[in-house]
Amino acid sequence: MTQINRRDFIKLTGASAALVAVPSVLKAEIGSAYEARVVVVGGGFAGATLAKYLCLWGDANIQVTMIDKNPNHVSCILSNLILNDRLNMNDITLPYTSLQDNYGVIVRQGLVTDVTGDDVKIVHLDDGDTITCDYVVLAPGIEFIDVPGLKEGAANNFDVVPHAWIAGPQTELLRDQLHSMQQGDTFVMTVPQSPYRCPPGPYERACVVADYIKRVNDGDGHVIVLDPHPEVTIEKETFEQAFNGIYKDIVNYVPNATLQSIEINPGEKIAKTTAGDYAGKVLNVIPTHKSGKIVEDLGLLPVGARFAPVDSASYESTIRPGIFIIGDANDSGQPKSGHMANSQAKVGADAIIRMIASKSSSVDFVHDPARLEKIRTNSACYSPITYDEASFLTAVFAYETTNNSMKLVQDSFASSNSPHWNKDNFEDMFIWSESLFSNSFT
Template sequence: MQRRDFLHYLSAGAALGMMAPFGNLLAATGPTMPGNTGANGRVVVIGGGMAGTTVAKYLRLWGGTGVQVTLVEPNPTYISNIFSNKVLTGERTLTQLSYKYGTLTSKYGVKLITKSVVAIDPTGQQVLLNDGSKLLYDRLVIAPGIDFDALPMSGTAAAQAKVVHAWKAGVQTTSLQSQIKAMTKTDTFILTIPAKPYRCPPGPYERACVVADYLTRTAKTKGAKVLVLDANPGIQAEVENFTYAFKTIHKNITYVPNAVISSIDATTSISKVNTSVGSFSGKVVNAIPPHKAGKIITDNPLLASVGGRWAGVNVLSYESNTVPNIHVIGDAAATTQPKAGHIANAEAKVCADAIVHLLRGEAVNPSPMTNSACYTPITNTTASWLSVVYRYDPATGTMLPTGNGVTESSGINKDNHEEMLKWFSNLMSDTFA
């Protein structure tokens, strides 16, 4: 297969080697809901993001009418994090990145409840919603994404409010966009990257590139600098492409590794970021704090079995290692796979397939495969990419990269930027349409 076809195949959301063999074909040609497939039960899904929406859709598509799926999500609209860096530069709007759940309910018969889950009762197999109501489940899928540790900060409330992460697309993205727009040519934009694991390994370096590109392309800000303070010892993804981009394309970027934040002195003009390798001052501070699984996981120490921060799962079904009948997918799960939207979509399909089999009293697929692809805008017209296919390894019980592992684009160019737009459109259609 040509790389282009391969990436389009991947981006159609294939979870390779799964036991619902026609799933991808159906998705590509316009799926029809099957009747009762012998799988019967109530599945509650917490979180309508990349992972939760996909699992809800595919549970119905592969499980049929006997699988009653209820999705609980507090927001009526999902705003994609993917491409939200392009909102910072004015190339996209949040409205263009907004997705609704209409198809999920009308086409696939998923029941949507626009509320939050505030507690889980694994013994009674029920969840409590923020309006006091309860939902019983036979299988529960939790896909709440991530939460953050608080960063130690000083300064007035107004000054502290300016220090945003914008790592969950929404109001913080808009705030950061305004702050970048207000910069002048003598200003510095500071981006801090937390120690791994964090969501979207190439994402922060991508942000540094597109902000540096915007600052250089805009007359008012040409000459402004980008300072990347990375808590990690080096660039975490696409090392060759980002090293080249930082050194050659965006000479206004300075990259500082091993910079673990100790505190931030926020002011409304110049803020100071104190780190393990020194203090740095900048006009705009975009601080991405250390990550952990969404609160509904960390509120339940039994579920947050990996350091009290992430959910340990069996990657054959994404069932929790510690709590039966509860599955965790997407960024909140601790696996060997990256925390990213494309792989969240793939994990969701492995999980949906496994639950359908379990509801039929059958064994789950013993050798699932997943895939991740990530396109990275480097400027407003060029991009790079990486892709990797994972296969279940029975010896370690983990998903391991196949072949040569992670493949990266051999360059940064306009073709990649065009393919990126198609990839994104396919991925979001597979998730929300």
């Protein structure tokens, strides 16, 4: 059922991507007599937003250092549009300079390798440097689970079989491989096991590649989509209509196809799955995900878990107090999306400021019922289906006190239908993404 239409959503997202507390109310409640140091690990949509809002809502009383291994962030959002040359890498490269200049975030480039200490924490970087702080926020995104023949521990063949699921050089590599395809060639791709980042993303990619083959290679070529799930996991009608309609001569969708290994031969790459072996000139494996490596290294993943458990009112780790985990890396039961990462960051920033202001080391303090009932998060994805048409999906989540978790708000789930994709959505996609990029990074 669609309660929010596309235009309403665009108006809402223009105001803010998501909010838990009105900053002026928050400041009035807590005053300004507090001081603390926070280190944020990871400058993606989650980490950048949290660093910005800690400075914005916490005034100058909180020293915020954000550390990322890269000099700027390359957005996964819109990155499928690099594959068909709709955008170039500059369009999705987001510098950190505004966070420094406009809000006073201290930005450091480096890889965080460890966090030691209890009340006072020491963050260790790979260059041997350390930073002392009171709170640590981990926002490292994802790491990939091993696939025999592709990724085994630290070794991988991603330079031959790209994932292009962490945007950057991988995106350019997959684009170049797609562009090298001749008429009659096949593009094989795999869908990761749920939960994974951007639920419609793999199906969206299949459409973008199929559209490219249709336009550039005269429709002479194939896209094989190997899905471990029994059916398309999200926007089912939209993607089934695309696969069986406009792309019926190009896309072969294979359900129940769990990837077991890959083989790389001269001229072809083979995906070996529970539904058979599939060979193509290009093989795009998007392996199943787990939390970014630092989360596992710090022992914040229970045995056998892929994502880190957190308290949904603050995003504090349920395993190690004083460490917060936001964005794709946590197991909050909400969709893994940049829009959601931005939302979670605001809830986390609000909780940390309240803890700092109250000089409370316990998240119980932020479980005040008046605060809990305000907690809302939001997710949204736009999926290009053709060169200039897209589909749309959004959902709102609210805190549920009975089991301390975020639950989908009834009737808030909205997606485009009749038609499932159109030009208006495609244009709105850029208004929405610009708003989200700016809300997170500038």
